[in-house]
Amino acid sequence: MELLKAVEATIDFGGVRAVNGVNLVVEQKQILGIIGPNGSGKTTFFNILTGIYTPTSGKIYLENTDITGWQSHRIVQMGIARTFQNIRLFGNMSVLENVLVGEHTNLKSSLAGAIFRTKGQKQDELRAYRRAEELLEFVGLVDRGNEYAANLAYGEQRRLELARALATEPKLLLLDEPTAGMNPSEAEQVMDLIHSIRSNLAITIVLIEHNMQVMMGTADWIVALEAGAKIAEGIPKDIQYNKKVIEAYLGEEEE
Ligand code: ADP
Numbered sequence: 001m002e003l004l005k006a007v008e009a010t011i012d013f014g015g016v017r018a019v020n021g022v023n024l025v026v027e028q029k030q031i032l033g034i035i036g037p038n039g040s041g042k043t044t045f046f047n048i049l050t051g052i053y054t055p056t057s058g059k060i061y062l063e064n065t066d067i068t069g070w071q072s073h074r075i076v077q078m079g080i081a082r083t084f085q086n087i088r089l090f091g092n093m094s095v096l097e098n099v100l101v102g103e104h105t106n107l108k109s110s111l112a113g114a115i116f117r118t119k120g121q122k123q124d125e126l127r128a129y130r131r132a133e134e135l136l137e138f139v140g141l142v143d144r145g146n147e148y149a150a151n152l153a154y155g156e157q158r159r160l161e162l163a164r165a166l167a168t169e170p171k172l173l174l175l176d177e178p179t180a181g182m183n184p185s186e187a188e189q190v191m192d193l194i195h196s197i198r199s200n201l202a203i204t205i206v207l208i209e210h211n212m213q214v215m216m217g218t219a220d221w222i223v224a225l226e227a228g229a230k231i232a233e234g235i236p237k238d239i240q241y242n243k244k245v246i247e248a249y250l251g252e253e254e255e
Pocket residue numbers: 013016018036037038039040041042043044045
């Protein structure tokens with residue numbers, strides 16, 4: 001079943017067409033990889049999917065609902081969560097609080113509730129707290145809950161970002177270069193975690209990865225971008241030997 005569909009997604013920044021007529025379908029429970037050289041529009045495509053930018057033309061559908069141009073918080077509520085290429089955490093908040101911030105988008109609290117703290121609301125808070133602990137357990141950070149997020153090692157911060165994104169209870173998780181800057185063993189840990197998110201939490205994943213090798217062992221289906229346009233898609237072992245893809249990456253090394 002189709003979870004997400006982009007139809008001719010296009011965005012211009014002044015004279016630059018950063019994403020150019022991209023058609024893409026994400027199937028339920030897929031791990032779909034997006035590859036492409038630097039500047040090929042991968043992050044911008046995520047920014048369109050998550051409402052940071054409205055496409056110049058084209059449409060985005062989540063489970064057949066047209067979400068094109070919706071505000072980011074509504075898209076989160078619809079079930080799309082993401083992490084960023086450059087880590088964005090609240091460094092001066094605790095690890096646990098960072099996860100609670102993610103959950104907050106799903107807490108149904110009214111203003112009166114916030115003032116009088118009804119019984120129902122206290123129960124909500126307790127549930128949120130327990131859920132946050134479970135998520136920290138899931139990403140291997142349960143012992144670090146009271147630490148300032150800024151004090152975590154780089155790889156741990158990446159995993160905290162994942163926990164925070166999961167806290168919004170997404171159907172679809174968008175990961176922008178989750179292993180960037182990691183050593184091979186840290187990267188492997190994250191890849192295991194991604195598989196576990198799919199198999200244990202039944203969440204569909206779209207993953208941007210600049211490193212083609214990393215992608216080969218992770219994705220079920222790969223879409224390759226160059227200069228904002230889709231140049232190829234298919235199963236990893238076909239994409240690996242795709243002539244256009246190889247040329248796109250060779251071009252990058254010559255820069
Ligand atoms: P990738 O993630 O594949 O490395 P990006 O999506 O970050 O590539 O960038 C694609 C192109 O879009 C680049 O040429 C970049 O400079 C341009 N771009 C992205 N965001 C903006 C913006 N807000 N204003 C102008 N140009 C942008």
